[in-house]
Amino acid sequence: MKDIRTQFTALSDTTNLVYLDSAATALVPEIVLDAMSLYYKKYPANVHRGLYDMSIEATQQYEGARKSVAQFIGASPDEVVFTSGTTQGINMLAVALKKQLTSDDVIVLTRYEHHANLIPWQQLASEVGCELRFIDLILTGDEKYTVDMESARTCIDAQVKVVAYSAASHVLGTIAPIQEIQHLAKAVGAITVIDAAQAIAHMPLNVKEIDCDFLVFSGHKLYGPTGVGVLYGKKEHLEKLAPVSFGGGMVETVSYTSATWAKGPAKFEPGTPSIAAVIGLGAAVKFITSVGWKSICAHEKDIIQYAQDVLGNDTHIEVLGPTHDTDRIAVFSFCVSGIHAHDVAEICNRSHVAVRAGHHCAIPLLKYIGKESVVRASCGIYTSREDIERLATALTEAKRIFSVT
Amino acid sequence: MDDILYKEYILELYRDPLHKKNITHPTMHGKAVNQSCGDDITVMLLVDDTDRITDAGHQGVGCAISQAAVSLLIDWCIGKTIRELNELTQEHVVDMLGIHISYARKNCATLGYVALTQAIQLYERKNI
Numbered sequence: 001m002k003d004i005r006t007q008f009t010a011l012s013d014t015t016n017l018v019y020l021d022s023a024a025t026a027l028v029p030e031i032v033l034d035a036m037s038l039y040y041k042k043y044p045a046n047v048h049r050g051l052y053d054m055s056i057e058a059t060q061q062y063e064g065a066r067k068s069v070a071q072f073i074g075a076s077p078d079e080v081v082f083t084s085g086t087t088q089g090i091n092m093l094a095v096a097l098k099k100q101l102t103s104d105d106v107i108v109l110t111r112y113e114h115h116a117n118l119i120p121w122q123q124l125a126s127e128v129g130c131e132l133r134f135i136d137l138i139l140t141g142d143e144k145y146t147v148d149m150e151s152a153r154t155c156i157d158a159q160v161k162v163v164a165y166s167a168a169s170h171v172l173g174t175i176a177p178i179q180e181i182q183h184l185a186k187a188v189g190a191i192t193v194i195d196a197a198q199a200i201a202h203m204p205l206n207v208k209e210i211d212c213d214f215l216v217f218s219g220h221k222l223y224g225p226t227g228v229g230v231l232y233g234k235k236e237h238l239e240k241l242a243p244v245s246f247g248g249g250m251v252e253t254v255s256y257t258s259a260t261w262a263k264g265p266a267k268f269e270p271g272t273p274s275i276a277a278v279i280g281l282g283a284a285v286k287f288i289t290s291v292g293w294k295s296i297c298a299h300e301k302d303i304i305q306y307a308q309d310v311l312g313n314d315t316h317i318e319v320l321g322p323t324h325d326t327d328r329i330a331v332f333s334f335c336v337s338g339i340h341a342h343d344v345a346e347i348c349n350r351s352h353v354a355v356r357a358g359h360h361c362a363i364p365l366l367k368y369i370g371k372e373s374v375v376r377a378s379c380g381i382y383t384s385r386e387d388i389e390r391l392a393t394a395l396t397e398a399k400r401i402f403s404v405t
Numbered sequence: 406m407d408d409i410l411y412k413e414y415i416l417e418l419y420r421d422p423l424h425k426k427n428i429t430h431p432t433m434h435g436k437a438v439n440q441s442c443g444d445d446i447t448v449m450l451l452v453d454d455t456d457r458i459t460d461a462g463h464q465g466v467g468c469a470i471s472q473a474a475v476s477l478l479i480d481w482c483i484g485k486t487i488r489e490l491n492e493l494t495q496e497h498v499v500d501m502l503g504i505h506i507s508y509a510r511k512n513c514a515t516l517g518y519v520a521l522t523q524a525i526q527l528y529e530r531k532n533i
């Protein structure tokens with residue numbers, strides 16, 4: 001994994017950067033930047049319906065990216081809808097599924113959802129008048145910060161129509177027991193929506209093996225560009241669901257008074273898409289495939305263990321996440337006793353250590369675990385042991401300034 | 406040696422903020438939330454018949470910068486008139502701190518000030 005770093009300009013020696021904010025947005029490798037700049041330089045045309053070479057090339061590249069993404073998650077290309085990101089994908093679903101819900105139904109989420117996988121469902125629940133339930137986390141003992149399956153079994157009963165959960169928590173790093181939750185949801189015939197915004201960059205996810213109904217993620221957490229994301233939906237669902245926004249490129253027939261919808265993902269992609277970003281995302285998933293999940297997972301496992309050793313041995317640092325490395329991704333939130341998260345992040349920045357501090361768009365979760373605001377160090381394929389050491393040094397400096405001994 | 410941002414008096418105000426107390430039956434009170442971290446500050450002020458602040462306090466959680474700033478702000482308020490409070494600007498609050506505040510920390514430094522302007526607005530609306 002050593003030469004990986006050279007592929008990221010932001011990590012060049014001159015910047016001296018320790019980038020530990022990949023959970024917010026990952027750095028972008030040269031190969032992705034090249035793919036996008038090639039679009040703007042060589043064939044900057046709109047996709048679809050163009051009969052000249054440049055537009056045909058743009059369309060082929062755009063649809064090629066759909067194939068690459070489909071292959072990456074084990075879907076077929078007509079099950080891959082391009083969105084602007086995870087947030088848009090979940091909002092689309094929350095609107096589109098409204099017709100299928102009544103006030104007798106229940107939507108199940110977990111306690112650790114990002115606001116993006118909470119508020120759209122809250123809105124839907126209040127419009128339909130249905131109930132929201134939350135799967136608890138275990139908050140004590142050896143399995144602290146993992147999903148409480150007892151609670152999951154209680155929550156998911158015959159009334160449940162939708163189970164929407166993150167495959168991995170962006171605050172705690174917790175990996176959800178995906179197979180078990182899927183099993184419970186399928187048993188009661190509930191639709192499952194997986195927020196894979198975090199998990200997608202840390203572990204292979206195959207939608208056919210998981211057997212989820214929907215799965216959403218963003219390009220920019222996957223070493224791709226901002227402004228693009230994916231909504232995977234099983235073909236039978238996408239065929240059935242009505243579109244939620246309307247315009248050009250999504251129609252089959254149109255009259256002055258009515259319209260019918262195009263087949264396939266086009267139905268959900270009205271207007272000119274973020275063409276360069278989609279092409280960039282296609283390059284990003286190919287990049288990940290070329291690095292290979294085996295070496296990515298082995299590398300991240302090493303970083304997880306190292307970070308847990310380094311941070312976990314400091315009595316002033318409380319790491320908030322599962323202790324077993326098999327239960328987590330390399331995303332670490334922590335508190336330093338006596339120092340506010342903002343002050344920790346400020347002092348880290350002085351030595352070019354980029355961490356995030358705050359509520360991380362999970363205000364209910366922080367209340368639930370009894371925290372005000374926390375620091376988060378999140379890793380990627382380029383994170384090195386040295387990065388973790390430099391973080392530790394910055395934390396020592398923070399403790400010195402605040403006289404935490 | 407004193408840190409450029411976390412000067413000794415800033416750290417002291419963080420550990421031991423001034424006027425961090427509740428005011429029973431305050432004449433004015435306001436609250437502000439820092440959207441990036443969820444920190445909140447509530448300010449409470451007692452005002453006499455001549456529109457002068459006779460006592461004031463604050464509550465809430467925050468970083469060293471926001472706690473130091475609200476301490477100095479509330480300390481400044483006591484003895485002033487509402488008119489003087491109205492003339493106060495964000496820049497004054499940053500000046501009171503006596504340190505350079507970066508773009509990223511502006512919201513921390515002015516959290517108490519936002520709560521104060523909220524308090525004044527609520528009070529003036531009530532008294533129209």
Ligand SMILES: Cc1ncc(COP(=O)(O)O)c(C=O)c1O
Pocket residue numbers: 023024085086087088114116117166168169170195197198218
């Ligand atoms: C778990 C999770 N869900 C959803 C989102 C929202 O993603 P985006 O801002 O790309 O729409 C994030 C981003 O932080 C996330 O971590």
